[in-house]
Amino acid sequence: MNKIILLLFFLTxxxxxxxxxxxxxxxxxxxxxxxxxxxxNIEARNNQVLSIIDLSKNEIAISMLMQAFVFxxxxxxxxxxxxxxxxxxxxxxxxxxxxxxxxxxxxGEQTKMIKGFLEIHGISKEVEIxxxxxxxxxxxxxxxxxxxAVKDFDIKIPPVLTSNIAKxxxxxxxxxxxxxEK
Amino acid sequence: MKNNxxxxxxxxxxxxxxxxxxxxxxxxxxxxxxxxxxxxEMSTFKTTRIxxxxxxxxxxxxxxxxxxxxxxxxxxxxxxxxSFFVDKISTRVSLEYGITDNLTFGAGGTTFDGIFDGxxxxxxxxxxxxxxxxxxxxxxxxxxxxxxxxxxxxxxxINKTEEFxxxxxxxxxxxxxxxxxxxxxxxxxxxxxxxxxxxFGEDPNNQFAVGIGARHKLGGxxxxxxxxxxxxxxxxxxxxxxxxxxxxxxxxxxxxxxFHMTNAxxxxxxxxxxxxxxxxxxxxxNFHFGFNATFILHFKNKLKENH
Numbered sequence: 106m107n108k109i110i111l112l113l114f115f116l117t118x119x120x121x122x123x124x125x126x127x128x129x130x131x132x133x134x135x136x137x138x139x140x141x142x143x144x145x146n147i148e149a150r151n152n153q154v155l156s157i158i159d160l161s162k163n164e165i166a167i168s169m170l171m172q173a174f175v176f177x178x179x180x181x182x183x184x185x186x187x188x189x190x191x192x193x194x195x196x197x198x199x200x201x202x203x204x205x206x207x208x209x210x211x212x213g214e215q216t217k218m219i220k221g222f223l224e225i226h227g228i229s230k231e232v233e234i235x236x237x238x239x240x241x242x243x244x245x246x247x248x249x250x251x252x253x254a255v256k257d258f259d260i261k262i263p264p265v266l267t268s269n270i271a272k273x274x275x276x277x278x279x280x281x282x283x284x285x286e287k
Numbered sequence: 288m289k290n291n292x293x294x295x296x297x298x299x300x301x302x303x304x305x306x307x308x309x310x311x312x313x314x315x316x317x318x319x320x321x322x323x324x325x326x327x328e329m330s331t332f333k334t335t336r337i338x339x340x341x342x343x344x345x346x347x348x349x350x351x352x353x354x355x356x357x358x359x360x361x362x363x364x365x366x367x368x369x370s371f372f373v374d375k376i377s378t379r380v381s382l383e384y385g386i387t388d389n390l391t392f393g394a395g396g397t398t399f400d401g402i403f404d405g406x407x408x409x410x411x412x413x414x415x416x417x418x419x420x421x422x423x424x425x426x427x428x429x430x431x432x433x434x435x436x437x438x439x440x441x442x443x444x445i446n447k448t449e450e451f452x453x454x455x456x457x458x459x460x461x462x463x464x465x466x467x468x469x470x471x472x473x474x475x476x477x478x479x480x481x482x483x484x485x486x487f488g489e490d491p492n493n494q495f496a497v498g499i500g501a502r503h504k505l506g507g508x509x510x511x512x513x514x515x516x517x518x519x520x521x522x523x524x525x526x527x528x529x530x531x532x533x534x535x536x537x538x539x540x541x542x543x544x545x546f547h548m549t550n551a552x553x554x555x556x557x558x559x560x561x562x563x564x565x566x567x568x569x570x571x572x573n574f575h576f577g578f579n580a581t582f583i584l585h586f587k588n589k590l591k592e593n594h
Contacts, residue, residue: 157313177589180541188508193469199317
């Protein structure tokens with residue numbers, strides 16, 4: 106009896122470590138967004154995006170601080186945070202979803218869809234994003250590009266500036282993952 | 288058997304502990320992973336002036352502000368008849384440049400009273416978010432002004448006007464502000480004004496004042512602002528009033544516009560804080576309409592780390 110329990114104990118503990126290794130994290134993920142109009146091009150980049158993938162369930166989560174976006178013009182950084190995205194009230198943008206038909210064991214590159222909820226400016230919206238997943242010896246990297254409509258997230262643009270800010274913003278992302286250890 | 292029970296107990300605790308980790312939401316896991324760096328409050332005020340006086344805000348490194356500050360007013364019982372728009376205009380034109388993120392230099396000239404001024408502004412402390420460590424933003428302000436114009440009436444020249452050094456005045460301010468919530472910020476500004484000379488012996492050369500100012504955001508781009516400067520030891524040779532302003536700030540892209548109603552005719556700090564000659568009301572000659580227009584040029588156009 107005693108030995109069985111001991112065995113079970115080690116098994117669960119061992120299994121526990123195993124499951125933990127199924128989670129991979131990216132701490133310096135990159136997200137950039139671009140707004141191209143004839144009047145003005147706006148570009149911003151965030152190099153401190155966090156992302157975690159649970160390989161056992163194919164679940165992915167992404168979280169970033171809006172204040173960490175850097176702009177070419179320092180005043181834009183201020184306007185972005187204070188007047189548009191209101192980062193005092195909604196400091197983060199997040200994504201939570203699952204990678205459809207993703208096989209973690211497959212080496213090389215595979216293109217998959219990620220389906221889930223994107224939350225920006227306190228508004229959550231269901232999106233599907235195409236991504237390429239690179240698996241080299243168990244090290245994963247995700248990259249892709251997609252577009253969001255400004256009006257979907259209740260971001261108010263004053264009429265005078267509608268020609269300066271594009272109606273759809275293109276977003277590129279890249280995450281490089283490493284095993285997650287608490 | 289007792290031993291067994293002990294073991295089982297440990298066993299279940301461990302299982303429970305493990306499962307609690309697995310059950311945790313992935314986003315919650317990420318929340319704990321954010322680096323623990325201090326987060327600073329941004330945009331306590333948006334512009335470097337609340338309305339008539341300086342705010343704690345500086346322009347960032349490599350940013351040039353081209354600024355005009357104007358006051359419009361009517362002359363009561365004007366013999367020449369009423370002008371179409373206003374009788375008098377005074378404008379201060381200035382350039383203000385961010386040498387570093389914390390240090391701004393500016394210089395300008397005012398048309399009506401002929402004051403040329405230069406200032407340095409240094410951001411000493413920044414308010415931090417979600418912590419009690421640094422609840423205030425503190426900025427030091429120092430200006431020097433030179434009054435080039437001599438008024439015809441001797442009584443309006445409260446300083447001597449013979450030597451260059453007679454016409455100088457210096458203003459030092461400690462600007463302390465707190466952003467209470469995303470919409471409301473307030474500032475208190477202990478102020479010391481030193482005038483190099485006094486034409487009348489009874490007038491103090493050193494004057495103390497306390498400025499208070501606040502802004503309330505109405506929307507993403509519009510805020511309502513107010514400012515009041517309480518003068519502790521006013522001039523004796525002339526009657527002066529405390530400067531007050533109530534206005535609206537409108538910030539759009541590279542342009543920032545400020546509209547206000549005020550009783551301060553002068554624009555440079557030492558002059559409007561100590562030598563405002565009329566009270567705040569809507570009578571001709573007392574009511575001043577103020578308009579500040581700021582255009583911002585960025586000289587460092589690359590993606591850089593800023594906070």
